[in-house]
Amino acid sequence: MNIDGIKNIYFLGIGGIGMSALARYFYTRGVRVSGYDKTPSPLTKQLQEEGIDVHYEDDPVLVPDSVQLVIYTPAVPSSTSLFQHLSNQNIPIKKRAEVLGMISSGTPTIAVAGTHGKTTVSAMVAHILKTADIRCIAFLGGILTNYNSNYLGSSDPRWMVIEADEYDRSFLHLRPELAVITSMDADHLDVYKSESHLQESFSLFAKNIKPGGTLLLKKGLKEPEGFKEKLMHYHLSLPADFSASGIRVEDGMYVVNFEGKLNIENLPLGSAGRHNVENALAAAALARLAGAGKKDIARGLNSFMGVKRRFENCFKSSQIIYIDDYAHHPEELKATISAVKELYPDKKVTGIFQPHLFSRTRDLEKQFAESLALLDELILLEIYPARELPIKGVSSEALLEKIPLQNKKLVKREELLSELEKMHPEVLLTLGAGDIDRFQQPIVELLKKRHMS
Numbered sequence: 001m002n003i004d005g006i007k008n009i010y011f012l013g014i015g016g017i018g019m020s021a022l023a024r025y026f027y028t029r030g031v032r033v034s035g036y037d038k039t040p041s042p043l044t045k046q047l048q049e050e051g052i053d054v055h056y057e058d059d060p061v062l063v064p065d066s067v068q069l070v071i072y073t074p075a076v077p078s079s080t081s082l083f084q085h086l087s088n089q090n091i092p093i094k095k096r097a098e099v100l101g102m103i104s105s106g107t108p109t110i111a112v113a114g115t116h117g118k119t120t121v122s123a124m125v126a127h128i129l130k131t132a133d134i135r136c137i138a139f140l141g142g143i144l145t146n147y148n149s150n151y152l153g154s155s156d157p158r159w160m161v162i163e164a165d166e167y168d169r170s171f172l173h174l175r176p177e178l179a180v181i182t183s184m185d186a187d188h189l190d191v192y193k194s195e196s197h198l199q200e201s202f203s204l205f206a207k208n209i210k211p212g213g214t215l216l217l218k219k220g221l222k223e224p225e226g227f228k229e230k231l232m233h234y235h236l237s238l239p240a241d242f243s244a245s246g247i248r249v250e251d252g253m254y255v256v257n258f259e260g261k262l263n264i265e266n267l268p269l270g271s272a273g274r275h276n277v278e279n280a281l282a283a284a285a286l287a288r289l290a291g292a293g294k295k296d297i298a299r300g301l302n303s304f305m306g307v308k309r310r311f312e313n314c315f316k317s318s319q320i321i322y323i324d325d326y327a328h329h330p331e332e333l334k335a336t337i338s339a340v341k342e343l344y345p346d347k348k349v350t351g352i353f354q355p356h357l358f359s360r361t362r363d364l365e366k367q368f369a370e371s372l373a374l375l376d377e378l379i380l381l382e383i384y385p386a387r388e389l390p391i392k393g394v395s396s397e398a399l400l401e402k403i404p405l406q407n408k409k410l411v412k413r414e415e416l417l418s419e420l421e422k423m424h425p426e427v428l429l430t431l432g433a434g435d436i437d438r439f440q441q442p443i444v445e446l447l448k449k450r451h452m453s
Contacts, residue, residue, distance in 0.1 A: 013076040070093040123144045162176070164176075181217050216282065242260045245257045311325050322429075328356040334370075359394075
Protein backbone atom coordinates (compact mmCIF):
# COMPACT_ATOMS: atom_id res chain seq x y z
CA MET A 1 0.00 0.00 0.00
CA ASN A 2 1.42 3.38 -1.04
CA ILE A 3 0.61 5.60 1.92
CA ASP A 4 2.17 8.69 0.30
CA GLY A 5 -0.62 8.97 -2.27
CA ILE A 6 -3.48 9.01 0.26
CA LYS A 7 -5.30 12.34 0.64
CA ASN A 8 -8.27 11.54 2.91
CA ILE A 9 -7.91 9.59 6.19
CA TYR A 10 -10.48 8.82 8.87
CA PHE A 11 -9.48 7.90 12.45
CA LEU A 12 -11.55 5.66 14.75
CA GLY A 13 -10.45 6.79 18.21
CA ILE A 14 -8.72 9.98 17.13
CA GLY A 15 -8.46 11.32 20.70
CA GLY A 16 -6.06 8.60 21.84
CA ILE A 17 -2.57 9.82 22.63
CA GLY A 18 -0.94 7.72 19.90
CA MET A 19 -3.72 8.21 17.36
CA SER A 20 -3.73 11.98 17.72
CA ALA A 21 0.03 12.14 17.04
CA LEU A 22 -0.52 10.19 13.82
CA ALA A 23 -3.43 12.47 12.89
CA ARG A 24 -1.19 15.50 13.37
CA TYR A 25 1.50 13.92 11.19
CA PHE A 26 -0.85 13.46 8.25
CA TYR A 27 -2.57 16.82 8.72
CA THR A 28 0.77 18.68 8.56
CA ARG A 29 1.37 16.91 5.25
CA GLY A 30 -1.77 18.30 3.64
CA VAL A 31 -3.95 15.21 4.09
CA ARG A 32 -7.63 15.70 4.90
CA VAL A 33 -7.95 14.25 8.43
CA SER A 34 -11.14 13.58 10.36
CA GLY A 35 -12.20 11.18 13.06
CA TYR A 36 -14.41 9.93 15.85
CA ASP A 37 -13.90 9.72 19.58
CA LYS A 38 -16.31 8.75 22.31
CA THR A 39 -15.98 11.88 24.45
CA PRO A 40 -14.50 15.37 24.10
CA SER A 41 -11.16 15.93 25.84
CA PRO A 42 -8.48 18.63 25.95
CA LEU A 43 -6.64 16.68 23.23
CA THR A 44 -9.61 16.46 20.85
CA LYS A 45 -10.27 20.14 21.47
CA GLN A 46 -6.66 20.90 20.47
CA LEU A 47 -7.05 18.83 17.29
CA GLN A 48 -10.21 20.77 16.40
CA GLU A 49 -8.46 24.09 17.03
CA GLU A 50 -5.66 22.96 14.69
CA GLY A 51 -8.23 22.38 11.93
CA ILE A 52 -8.97 18.64 12.23
CA ASP A 53 -12.63 17.54 12.07
CA VAL A 54 -13.67 15.50 15.14
CA HIS A 55 -17.14 14.18 16.02
CA TYR A 56 -18.39 12.31 19.10
CA GLU A 57 -21.52 10.56 17.84
CA ASP A 58 -21.36 6.91 16.77
CA ASP A 59 -23.12 7.74 13.52
CA PRO A 60 -21.87 6.57 10.07
CA VAL A 61 -23.59 9.58 8.43
CA LEU A 62 -20.81 11.76 9.89
CA VAL A 63 -18.04 9.94 8.03
CA PRO A 64 -16.81 12.19 5.17
CA ASP A 65 -17.08 11.13 1.54
CA SER A 66 -14.07 9.78 -0.39
CA VAL A 67 -12.19 8.37 2.63
CA GLN A 68 -9.21 6.38 1.28
CA LEU A 69 -7.92 4.89 4.55
CA VAL A 70 -9.35 4.15 7.99
CA ILE A 71 -6.95 3.97 10.94
CA TYR A 72 -8.32 2.46 14.14
CA THR A 73 -7.29 1.66 17.69
CA PRO A 74 -8.40 -1.49 19.58
CA ALA A 75 -9.77 0.90 22.23
CA VAL A 76 -12.78 1.44 19.94
CA PRO A 77 -15.01 -1.66 20.21
CA SER A 78 -15.77 -3.50 16.97
CA SER A 79 -19.44 -3.39 18.00
CA THR A 80 -19.73 0.36 17.34
CA SER A 81 -21.91 1.38 14.39
CA LEU A 82 -18.98 3.24 12.83
CA PHE A 83 -16.69 0.21 12.95
CA GLN A 84 -19.40 -2.03 11.51
CA HIS A 85 -20.19 0.45 8.74
CA LEU A 86 -16.56 1.08 7.74
CA SER A 87 -15.76 -2.65 7.79
CA ASN A 88 -18.42 -3.17 5.13
CA GLN A 89 -16.99 -0.50 2.82
CA ASN A 90 -14.32 -1.10 0.22
CA ILE A 91 -11.81 0.98 2.21
CA PRO A 92 -8.52 -0.28 3.69
CA ILE A 93 -8.72 -0.46 7.52
CA LYS A 94 -5.39 -0.48 9.33
CA LYS A 95 -4.29 -0.45 12.95
CA ARG A 96 -2.23 2.54 14.05
CA ALA A 97 0.80 0.28 14.51
CA GLU A 98 0.64 -0.94 10.91
CA VAL A 99 0.56 2.62 9.59
CA LEU A 100 3.45 3.67 11.83
CA GLY A 101 5.42 0.77 10.39
CA MET A 102 4.69 1.98 6.85
CA ILE A 103 5.76 5.55 7.68
CA SER A 104 8.95 4.50 9.45
CA SER A 105 10.06 2.20 6.65
CA GLY A 106 11.34 5.18 4.67
CA THR A 107 13.15 7.02 7.50
CA PRO A 108 15.90 5.82 9.87
CA THR A 109 14.05 4.98 13.08
CA ILE A 110 14.81 5.05 16.80
CA ALA A 111 12.31 2.77 18.57
CA VAL A 112 11.87 2.96 22.34
CA ALA A 113 10.38 -0.19 23.87
CA GLY A 114 9.71 -1.39 27.41
CA THR A 115 6.81 -2.06 29.73
CA HIS A 116 7.53 1.31 31.33
CA GLY A 117 9.76 4.28 30.60
CA LYS A 118 8.88 4.41 26.87
CA THR A 119 7.17 7.77 26.81
CA THR A 120 9.75 9.64 28.87
CA VAL A 121 12.77 8.11 27.09
CA SER A 122 11.36 8.76 23.60
CA ALA A 123 10.43 12.33 24.58
CA MET A 124 13.93 12.93 25.98
CA VAL A 125 15.55 11.54 22.82
CA ALA A 126 13.39 13.75 20.58
CA HIS A 127 14.16 16.84 22.67
CA ILE A 128 17.91 16.14 22.67
CA LEU A 129 17.91 15.73 18.87
CA LYS A 130 15.99 18.98 18.47
CA THR A 131 18.46 20.69 20.83
CA ALA A 132 21.32 19.32 18.72
CA ASP A 133 19.68 20.58 15.48
CA ILE A 134 19.42 17.00 14.26
CA ARG A 135 16.24 16.95 12.17
CA CYS A 136 13.70 14.45 13.49
CA ILE A 137 10.04 13.66 13.69
CA ALA A 138 8.63 12.01 16.81
CA PHE A 139 5.48 10.09 17.66
CA LEU A 140 5.10 10.21 21.45
CA GLY A 141 2.75 8.61 23.94
CA GLY A 142 2.39 11.77 25.99
CA ILE A 143 2.35 15.56 25.68
CA LEU A 144 5.94 16.82 25.73
CA THR A 145 5.83 19.96 27.88
CA ASN A 146 8.60 21.77 25.98
CA TYR A 147 6.48 21.72 22.80
CA ASN A 148 2.96 21.13 24.21
CA SER A 149 2.48 18.33 21.70
CA ASN A 150 2.79 14.56 21.25
CA TYR A 151 4.10 15.02 17.71
CA LEU A 152 7.25 16.79 16.56
CA GLY A 153 7.64 17.43 12.84
CA SER A 154 10.37 18.06 10.27
CA SER A 155 10.15 18.37 6.49
CA ASP A 156 13.36 16.41 5.90
CA PRO A 157 14.02 14.22 8.96
CA ARG A 158 17.29 12.41 9.61
CA TRP A 159 15.61 10.32 12.31
CA MET A 160 12.15 9.21 13.33
CA VAL A 161 11.60 8.63 17.07
CA ILE A 162 8.80 6.20 17.88
CA GLU A 163 7.43 4.90 21.15
CA ALA A 164 7.28 1.16 20.41
CA ASP A 165 4.19 -0.22 22.13
CA GLU A 166 4.24 -3.87 23.19
CA TYR A 167 0.45 -4.04 23.65
CA ASP A 168 -1.10 -6.37 21.08
CA ARG A 169 2.46 -6.91 19.72
CA SER A 170 2.16 -3.56 17.93
CA PHE A 171 5.92 -2.93 17.93
CA LEU A 172 6.53 -5.90 15.64
CA HIS A 173 5.49 -3.67 12.71
CA LEU A 174 8.66 -1.58 13.16
CA ARG A 175 12.09 -2.08 11.54
CA PRO A 176 14.34 0.36 13.45
CA GLU A 177 18.02 1.19 13.05
CA LEU A 178 18.35 1.96 16.77
CA ALA A 179 16.23 0.50 19.57
CA VAL A 180 16.19 0.34 23.34
CA ILE A 181 14.42 -2.04 25.71
CA THR A 182 14.00 -0.42 29.13
CA SER A 183 12.03 -3.11 30.96
CA MET A 184 10.16 -6.36 30.47
CA ASP A 185 8.02 -6.66 33.59
CA ALA A 186 4.87 -8.76 33.49
CA ASP A 187 2.08 -6.71 31.91
CA HIS A 188 -0.64 -7.06 29.29
CA LEU A 189 -1.11 -10.66 30.35
CA ASP A 190 -4.62 -10.45 28.85
CA VAL A 191 -2.78 -10.51 25.50
CA TYR A 192 0.37 -12.51 26.29
CA LYS A 193 -1.04 -14.99 28.87
CA SER A 194 2.42 -15.47 30.41
CA GLU A 195 5.57 -13.48 31.15
CA SER A 196 7.60 -15.82 28.92
CA HIS A 197 5.39 -15.00 25.92
CA LEU A 198 5.85 -11.29 26.67
CA GLN A 199 9.64 -11.71 26.70
CA GLU A 200 9.46 -13.71 23.48
CA SER A 201 7.70 -10.77 21.84
CA PHE A 202 10.48 -8.39 22.95
CA SER A 203 12.99 -10.82 21.46
CA LEU A 204 11.12 -10.72 18.13
CA PHE A 205 11.10 -6.92 18.32
CA ALA A 206 14.89 -6.92 18.74
CA LYS A 207 15.32 -9.22 15.75
CA ASN A 208 13.44 -6.66 13.64
CA ILE A 209 16.36 -4.23 14.00
CA LYS A 210 17.82 -3.64 10.55
CA PRO A 211 21.21 -5.13 9.59
CA GLY A 212 23.99 -2.94 10.96
CA GLY A 213 21.67 -1.53 13.63
CA THR A 214 22.09 -1.44 17.41
CA LEU A 215 20.04 -2.65 20.37
CA LEU A 216 20.54 -0.80 23.67
CA LEU A 217 19.43 -3.08 26.50
CA LYS A 218 19.15 -2.36 30.21
CA LYS A 219 21.75 -4.59 31.80
CA GLY A 220 20.16 -7.49 33.64
CA LEU A 221 17.31 -7.97 31.20
CA LYS A 222 17.20 -11.22 29.28
CA GLU A 223 19.15 -10.88 26.04
CA PRO A 224 17.22 -11.77 22.86
CA GLU A 225 18.09 -15.25 21.64
CA GLY A 226 19.86 -15.38 18.29
CA PHE A 227 20.34 -11.60 18.10
CA LYS A 228 23.04 -10.89 15.51
CA GLU A 229 23.32 -7.09 15.41
CA LYS A 230 25.29 -4.83 17.75
CA LEU A 231 24.24 -5.11 21.41
CA MET A 232 25.07 -2.46 24.03
CA HIS A 233 24.02 -2.14 27.68
CA TYR A 234 23.15 0.66 30.09
CA HIS A 235 22.63 0.62 33.85
CA LEU A 236 22.65 3.13 36.68
CA SER A 237 24.95 1.13 38.95
CA LEU A 238 26.26 -1.99 37.20
CA PRO A 239 29.27 -1.85 34.85
CA ALA A 240 27.91 -1.24 31.34
CA ASP A 241 28.64 0.58 28.07
CA PHE A 242 26.67 3.51 29.48
CA SER A 243 26.53 3.88 33.27
CA ALA A 244 26.15 6.51 35.98
CA SER A 245 27.60 7.51 39.34
CA GLY A 246 27.29 10.17 42.00
CA ILE A 247 23.48 10.41 41.84
CA ARG A 248 22.30 13.02 44.32
CA VAL A 249 19.62 15.63 44.98
CA GLU A 250 20.77 19.25 45.04
CA ASP A 251 18.29 22.13 45.45
CA GLY A 252 15.41 19.86 44.47
CA MET A 253 17.13 18.63 41.29
CA TYR A 254 18.79 15.31 40.53
CA VAL A 255 22.45 15.61 39.58
CA VAL A 256 24.40 12.75 38.01
CA ASN A 257 27.67 11.76 36.32
CA PHE A 258 27.46 9.71 33.12
CA GLU A 259 30.31 7.29 32.49
CA GLY A 260 31.49 4.72 29.97
CA LYS A 261 31.03 5.57 26.29
CA LEU A 262 29.51 8.93 27.27
CA ASN A 263 31.27 11.01 29.93
CA ILE A 264 29.35 13.98 31.37
CA GLU A 265 30.07 15.24 34.88
CA ASN A 266 27.74 16.99 37.32
CA LEU A 267 24.73 17.00 35.01
CA PRO A 268 21.60 18.57 36.56
CA LEU A 269 18.49 16.93 35.12
CA GLY A 270 15.29 18.77 34.32
CA SER A 271 13.10 15.87 35.47
CA ALA A 272 12.75 14.47 38.99
CA GLY A 273 12.96 10.93 40.27
CA ARG A 274 15.67 8.25 40.33
CA HIS A 275 13.72 6.35 37.67
CA ASN A 276 14.05 9.40 35.43
CA VAL A 277 17.82 9.41 35.98
CA GLU A 278 17.74 5.93 34.44
CA ASN A 279 15.48 7.15 31.64
CA ALA A 280 17.87 10.05 31.00
CA LEU A 281 20.82 7.66 30.76
CA ALA A 282 19.00 5.53 28.16
CA ALA A 283 17.97 8.63 26.18
CA ALA A 284 21.49 10.07 26.31
CA ALA A 285 22.94 6.79 25.03
CA LEU A 286 20.46 6.63 22.14
CA ALA A 287 21.05 10.28 21.23
CA ARG A 288 24.81 9.68 21.28
CA LEU A 289 24.42 6.69 18.96
CA ALA A 290 22.25 8.89 16.70
CA GLY A 291 25.02 11.49 16.38
CA ALA A 292 24.36 14.03 19.16
CA GLY A 293 27.35 15.64 20.86
CA LYS A 294 27.99 15.65 24.62
CA LYS A 295 27.22 19.36 25.07
CA ASP A 296 23.89 19.05 23.24
CA ILE A 297 22.95 15.96 25.26
CA ALA A 298 23.70 17.82 28.49
CA ARG A 299 21.74 20.89 27.35
CA GLY A 300 18.83 18.76 26.20
CA LEU A 301 18.50 16.81 29.46
CA ASN A 302 18.91 19.93 31.57
CA SER A 303 16.23 21.84 29.64
CA PHE A 304 13.83 18.88 29.37
CA MET A 305 10.61 19.99 31.07
CA GLY A 306 9.01 16.56 31.22
CA VAL A 307 5.91 14.91 29.83
CA LYS A 308 2.45 15.73 31.07
CA ARG A 309 1.28 13.17 33.63
CA ARG A 310 4.81 11.84 34.10
CA PHE A 311 5.78 13.13 37.54
CA GLU A 312 4.04 16.39 36.64
CA ASN A 313 4.25 19.07 39.31
CA CYS A 314 0.76 20.56 39.31
CA PHE A 315 0.69 22.73 42.45
CA LYS A 316 3.11 23.75 45.17
CA SER A 317 2.68 25.98 48.21
CA SER A 318 4.13 26.12 51.71
CA GLN A 319 1.38 23.70 52.82
CA ILE A 320 1.12 21.16 49.99
CA ILE A 321 2.82 19.69 46.92
CA TYR A 322 0.61 18.06 44.28
CA ILE A 323 2.09 15.71 41.66
CA ASP A 324 0.17 13.83 38.94
CA ASP A 325 1.59 10.65 37.38
CA TYR A 326 0.51 8.08 34.79
CA ALA A 327 1.87 5.18 36.90
CA HIS A 328 -0.46 2.19 36.50
CA HIS A 329 1.87 -0.81 36.88
CA PRO A 330 3.24 -1.87 40.31
CA GLU A 331 6.84 -1.13 39.27
CA GLU A 332 5.85 2.34 38.06
CA LEU A 333 3.97 3.03 41.30
CA LYS A 334 6.99 1.90 43.30
CA ALA A 335 9.31 4.17 41.27
CA THR A 336 7.06 7.24 41.56
CA ILE A 337 6.29 6.87 45.27
CA SER A 338 9.96 6.16 46.07
CA ALA A 339 11.03 9.25 44.12
CA VAL A 340 8.59 11.42 46.06
CA LYS A 341 9.83 9.98 49.37
CA GLU A 342 13.42 10.73 48.35
CA LEU A 343 12.60 14.32 47.38
CA TYR A 344 10.38 15.01 50.42
CA PRO A 345 11.62 12.66 53.17
CA ASP A 346 9.96 14.56 56.02
CA LYS A 347 6.49 14.87 54.53
CA LYS A 348 3.45 12.61 54.65
CA VAL A 349 2.63 11.22 51.20
CA THR A 350 -1.02 10.70 50.25
CA GLY A 351 -1.83 8.82 47.05
CA ILE A 352 -5.05 8.62 45.04
CA PHE A 353 -4.88 5.56 42.80
CA GLN A 354 -7.26 4.47 40.07
CA PRO A 355 -6.50 0.87 38.99
CA HIS A 356 -6.53 0.35 35.20
CA LEU A 357 -8.08 -2.84 33.77
CA PHE A 358 -9.66 -5.73 35.66
CA SER A 359 -7.18 -8.20 34.17
CA ARG A 360 -4.10 -6.20 35.25
CA THR A 361 -5.54 -5.77 38.76
CA ARG A 362 -6.17 -9.52 38.97
CA ASP A 363 -2.82 -10.60 37.52
CA LEU A 364 -0.69 -8.23 39.63
CA GLU A 365 -2.79 -7.88 42.79
CA LYS A 366 0.01 -8.89 45.18
CA GLN A 367 2.49 -6.51 43.54
CA PHE A 368 -0.04 -3.65 43.59
CA ALA A 369 -0.61 -4.20 47.30
CA GLU A 370 3.14 -4.08 48.02
CA SER A 371 3.72 -0.90 45.97
CA LEU A 372 0.74 1.01 47.37
CA ALA A 373 1.83 0.12 50.90
CA LEU A 374 4.78 2.50 50.37
CA LEU A 375 2.33 5.41 50.74
CA ASP A 376 1.51 6.95 54.12
CA GLU A 377 -2.13 7.30 53.15
CA LEU A 378 -4.20 5.86 50.27
CA ILE A 379 -7.45 6.77 48.58
CA LEU A 380 -8.42 3.98 46.18
CA LEU A 381 -10.90 4.57 43.35
CA GLU A 382 -12.89 1.98 41.46
CA ILE A 383 -11.18 0.08 38.64
CA TYR A 384 -11.19 1.86 35.28
CA PRO A 385 -12.39 -0.84 32.84
CA ALA A 386 -11.14 0.68 29.55
CA ARG A 387 -11.73 -2.03 26.94
CA GLU A 388 -12.72 -4.75 29.44
CA LEU A 389 -15.86 -6.15 31.03
CA PRO A 390 -15.85 -6.83 34.80
CA ILE A 391 -14.21 -10.02 36.06
CA LYS A 392 -15.90 -11.85 38.92
CA GLY A 393 -14.09 -11.39 42.21
CA VAL A 394 -11.84 -8.58 40.91
CA SER A 395 -12.56 -5.20 42.50
CA SER A 396 -10.92 -2.25 44.21
CA GLU A 397 -12.53 -3.41 47.44
CA ALA A 398 -10.75 -6.77 47.19
CA LEU A 399 -7.45 -5.02 46.38
CA LEU A 400 -7.86 -2.64 49.34
CA GLU A 401 -8.10 -5.57 51.74
CA LYS A 402 -4.72 -6.87 50.54
CA ILE A 403 -2.84 -3.59 51.08
CA PRO A 404 -0.93 -3.63 54.40
CA LEU A 405 -1.59 0.02 55.18
CA GLN A 406 -3.44 1.52 58.14
CA ASN A 407 -4.62 4.76 56.52
CA LYS A 408 -6.55 3.58 53.49
CA LYS A 409 -10.07 3.98 52.13
CA LEU A 410 -12.17 3.26 49.07
CA VAL A 411 -13.83 6.37 47.64
CA LYS A 412 -16.37 6.67 44.85
CA ARG A 413 -15.31 8.77 41.90
CA GLU A 414 -18.08 11.31 42.39
CA GLU A 415 -17.16 11.75 46.08
CA LEU A 416 -13.40 12.29 45.60
CA LEU A 417 -13.35 16.10 45.67
CA SER A 418 -15.59 16.33 48.75
CA GLU A 419 -13.34 13.75 50.44
CA LEU A 420 -10.25 15.83 49.61
CA GLU A 421 -11.89 18.95 51.04
CA LYS A 422 -11.91 17.22 54.45
CA MET A 423 -8.23 16.22 54.23
CA HIS A 424 -4.97 18.15 54.62
CA PRO A 425 -2.27 16.16 52.81
CA GLU A 426 1.33 17.37 52.69
CA VAL A 427 2.29 15.67 49.42
CA LEU A 428 -0.59 14.57 47.21
CA LEU A 429 -0.22 12.14 44.28
CA THR A 430 -2.83 11.21 41.69
CA LEU A 431 -1.86 7.95 40.02
CA GLY A 432 -3.31 5.91 37.17
CA ALA A 433 -3.85 5.52 33.42
CA GLY A 434 -7.65 5.73 33.24
CA ASP A 435 -9.57 9.01 33.45
CA ILE A 436 -8.10 10.14 36.76
CA ASP A 437 -6.40 12.92 34.78
CA ARG A 438 -9.83 14.60 34.57
CA PHE A 439 -9.42 15.42 38.28
CA GLN A 440 -6.13 17.26 37.84
CA GLN A 441 -7.60 20.71 37.20
CA PRO A 442 -10.43 20.47 39.81
CA ILE A 443 -7.85 19.41 42.43
CA VAL A 444 -5.58 22.31 41.49
CA GLU A 445 -8.54 24.71 41.82
CA LEU A 446 -9.42 23.25 45.23
CA LEU A 447 -5.83 23.65 46.44
CA LYS A 448 -5.58 27.21 45.07
CA LYS A 449 -8.77 28.15 46.87
CA ARG A 450 -7.47 26.65 50.10
CA HIS A 451 -4.13 28.41 49.66
CA MET A 452 -5.81 31.79 49.04
CA SER A 453 -7.92 31.42 52.17
